[in-house]
Every structure is written in C-alpha cells, then in structure tokens.
Amino acid sequence: MKTLITLFAAVLLSQALSAQVILPPCLPPCVDTNIRPIILIPQTEIFVPNVFSVNSVNSDNQKLYVFGMGIATLDFKIFDRLGELVYESADNNRSIRYDGQCCRYGDGWDGSFLGESLTTASFAYVLKGYFVTGKPFSESGNITLIDNKF
Numbered sequence: 572m573k574t575l576i577t578l579f580a581a582v583l584l585s586q587a588l589s590a591q592v593i594l595p596p597c598l599p600p601c602v603d604t605n606i607r608p609i610i611l612i613p614q615t616e617i618f619v620p621n622v623f624s625v626n627s628v629n630s631d632n633q634k635l636y637v638f639g640m641g642i643a644t645l646d647f648k649i650f651d652r653l654g655e656l657v658y659e660s661a662d663n664n665r666s667i668r669y670d671g672q673c674c675r676y677g678d679g680w681d682g683s684f685l686g687e688s689l690t691t692a693s694f695a696y697v698l699k700g701y702f703v704t705g706k707p708f709s710e711s712g713n714i715t716l717i718d719n720k721f
Contacts, residue, residue, distance in 0.1 A: 615641035615702040617710060624717040625682045631669040634679030635714060637698060638668065642676055645700035649680060649714065652693060657684040663700070682716045691718040 617639035620632075627633050635658075637647055642663055649658040662677035682689050698710045 613641045613703050615639070615704060615706065617642065617698070617708055619647075619696060619698060619710065619712065619714070621713060622715045622717060623682070625688070626718075629669055631675060634681050635716075636675040636679040637677060638675050640674055641703045642674075643701045643703045643705075645676060645698065647677070648697045650695045650697075651684075652695075657689070657694065682718075689716060689718070692716055 617637065619637055620635065623632050623635045625633050635649070637645060642665070645661060645663050647658075647660045648656060651657050658680040660677045660680070665674040665676050667673060668675050692715075694714045694716065696712060696714055699708070701707050
C-alpha cells in the first residue's frame, strides 16, 4: 500500500492527468498483480491576497504572489489608481510557500514601479490563465500595499 501511495503522490506532483498503477490482488506471498489505468483529477485553485507589506516577517507577504495549484499559464497585471500598468508577469514557475504548502507562482511583485518603492496605496489587478486541466480562469480585484516606513 505504501508503494501505491508513493506512486500516486509522485504522479499528482507531476500534474499528469492519467497513469497506470500496479495493484496486488492479495497479500504476500501472492505473486499475481493487476494493472489498472487511473485518471487523476488535479487540484486546481487560485488565490491573490488583497493586502501585503514589503516589511512583513513572513516572506510570502513581502511580495505579492499568485497562490494556487494546477496553474498551467497565467497573465497577472497590476494597475495603479490612474490605470497605469505597474507590474506584469506571465511567470508560471511554482515554488513552495513559506509555510511549506504548495504553491506560489512567479517571482512576486515587490511593491515597486520603475525601480522605486511605492508608498501605501490601493491597486487593481487582473489575472487570467489556464489550469492544467485546460479550464480557463479569470479573476480581478483590489490589492492594498502597506508601507511600514512611518
């Protein structure tokens, strides 16, 4: 059973949509096996925090990341209150979050524009992309950057 669980976890981590699993039909010393195809349903979710601070003690809150699972492609844009584009990313490289959970995507926005740190302000974002299942996603909302330099 441990081998089955390990195989299942490895297949899920690789985001495969199908695999074959070898299932023993009985307990040892049985030598017969069954090979059965299985279809995996990858977890798909997406989350963009609505507030962050570059001075946070939590490294996941020092930049604004797209969080989620099963993201194949993304287009993440952040605009200031005048509608000027201050950040854009299509980086779908994932990494483990500060708390050890999966996943944060891209390098994250550090709250700067043209190399200058921005002060406390509200921003709008638009996020579009596709999950590994081929299903599209689209989300928009507001983000507050908190500047702790006071």
